[in-house]
Amino acid sequence: MYEIAKTFTFSASHRLAGLPDGHKCRRLHGHNYTVQIRLSADDLDDHGFVADFAELDRAARWLRENLDHRHLNDVMDGPPTSERIAAMVFKQCAASLPGRSRLHLSAVRVAETATTWAEYRPAATAPKTEPGR
Numbered sequence: 001m002y003e004i005a006k007t008f009t010f011s012a013s014h015r016l017a018g019l020p021d022g023h024k025c026r027r028l029h030g031h032n033y034t035v036q037i038r039l040s041a042d043d044l045d046d047h048g049f050v051a052d053f054a055e056l057d058r059a060a061r062w063l064r065e066n067l068d069h070r071h072l073n074d075v076m077d078g079p080p081t082s083e084r085i086a087a088m089v090f091k092q093c094a095a096s097l098p099g100r101s102r103l104h105l106s107a108v109r110v111a112e113t114a115t116t117w118a119e120y121r122p123a124a125t126a127p128k129t130e131p132g133r
């Protein structure tokens, strides 16, 4: 299987109001989010591409138009965690991809900081855990 990826950024504010009293993330704050969108295929097209990287630009349009410089609590129902943002972006990007069965949106990864990330991928393509773990 081949996989391509492109990374996008957006800036937004949020607060995670359901966290315990005193947790710093209950307070209004913001992040420069990084979103990596990954597209896979079992074979390549006539150009030797999984898909033109421009396909990923199109998939990310929703992200730029709907999340950049927004307050994420206003955009989402429920807590705007990285995990839930990744799932939301995945669903939106999947809907905007061309309807060619050769291509699969394999994962969306969201990072709030340089050292943390959360990823959403459909269960069918999730890596298997080792027995006994």
Ligand SMILES: Nc1nc2c(c(=O)[nH]1)N=C([C@H](O)[C@H](O)COP(=O)(O)OP(=O)(O)OP(=O)(O)O)CN2
Residues within 6 Å of the ligand: 016, 025, 029, 080, 081, 082, 083, 112, 113, 116, 118
């Ligand atoms: N599993 C998750 N945990 C946390 C999330 C999340 O989306 N998923 N989000 C937060 C907050 O948004 C917080 O702003 C980020 O927390 P953290 O990485 O701790 O941020 P810092 O830059 O302050 O990191 P330090 O290592 O503490 O300096 C919290 N948890």
Ligand SMILES: [Zn+2]
Residues within 6 Å of the ligand: 014, 025, 029, 030, 031, 112
């Ligand atoms: Zn935060």
